[in-house]
Amino acid sequence: MSSEQILYSVKEKVAYISFNRAPANAYNLHFYEQFHTYVAQANQDDKVGAVVINSTSERFFCAGADIKEFQQNSTAENKKMVMRARKALAAIEASSKIFIAQIAGHCLGGGLEIAMACDIRFASTGSYQFGLPEVKLGLMPGNGGTQRLLKLVGYSKAIEILSLGNTFDAEEAYRWGLLNRLSDVENLHTQTFEFATSVANGPLLAVAATKKALSRGTELPLTEGLQLEKELCDSLYDTHDGKEGFLAFVEKRNPVFTGN
Template identity: 35%
Template sequence: MWSAEYVRIEVDDATPKVATIRIDRPKLNPLNEQVQDELKAAAEQVSALPQWRAVVLYGGPKVFAAGADIKEMADLSYTDMVRRSGALQDSFTAIARIPKPVVAAVNGFALGGGCELALCADLRVAATDARFGQPEIKLGLIPGAGGTQRLSRLIGPARAKDLVFTGRLVAADEALQFGLVDRVVAPEEVYPTALAWAAELADGPAFALRAAKEAIDRGLETDLATGLEIERIQFAALFATEDRAIGMRSFIEQGPGKAVFG
């Protein structure tokens, strides 16, 4: 199993197809440069190994991630951040580009970089007492790891501007209303719910799920005509996969929804 100082990959024996990327940097999982680099390395690991077909992104039972390491950033100059900002975005993009379903399990705070990290997942389960926000404006900054882009694509530009302009915190129920999270459960149920959801997705057709994720994500980055072309190419390519053959044969012989994918 892969492990670094602050980020590790865990696998539960009951759900061997699901890899959990676990952040563990007490007390609030501040996302310093080392954590960012370790997240990128973990993303590369789970992307490369086919036995893991879905991923949970987890900061532990107390907090997801309370943001960047402000003490580390406070003395950085403009040229320092020019050098580092690309690597910062690359680490988060590596999470977003994992070619498998990714479910974020959010307890406690997901603020600043923590909120941006949660946005890199495909789906988000939050605790009833979770709090989300992009408070960078209160530091005289703006989000720098995707918050102005992924947040506005997920909840719309007006709501994103509200959160970015004010830096206010959003409770789980409001985040659910916005579409910032997909499910809200009791704090002790966050990780089990995310794990069960990921395990359900892990039993699906891996190449079709990969194609669906890429078509949606890449399509959002371009115009409709180009997005439709991405979809067409991905759709046609799946006719070369065994999963497509299994799914259609099962449908014909057993009816819908009974296919078992390898």
């Protein structure tokens, strides 16, 4: 097994960022520095159209911060790690690319915060657990967990989850809207890859504009959100893919998008 805490690879326009820190992918500062580097690498690679974040472990997606190191560190050291985490997750949300979390193991604390920063979450059925247990340590989520959970599941469910810090299973996460898809573990990789390649081979400028409209629109009054949508939509008409989409429809063929 590789000694790298995180692995990076590209397959057919899909980048994979794979957590690889045994036994639980618990992160420290070095882990997050490497993670941030790979997020930036995927964002800067024009050949990458979508990004999947997954794990080499069969039991853990990510257990969150390495508690032993967190306890031993100074407050200043822990704040440095948290700041790196916040920057990495902000880079995911600011990206023009679609990020997909592929989850098939325990997804806890900061690990769930990573998954929630992604645009989409696909997961397998199984007996593993999700949760934000920081309150049990006398803390609260600090890498965006409160705000992203609020947007995904609403206030009532978010405060229920956060105030007790209890764990929950994949079926509950899916029912609450925290997960987009739930499938057998044997099919998870295939379904995630098929979705990612469909996005990566699509009209990437339109996908990026759509992501921007949605992410910024949640913060804007309706009138401002509609204005943003108009500006983004108008910017696509004269693109190659915008013209190709109409032409392919008229010619009754599949469009050939180039991302331009």
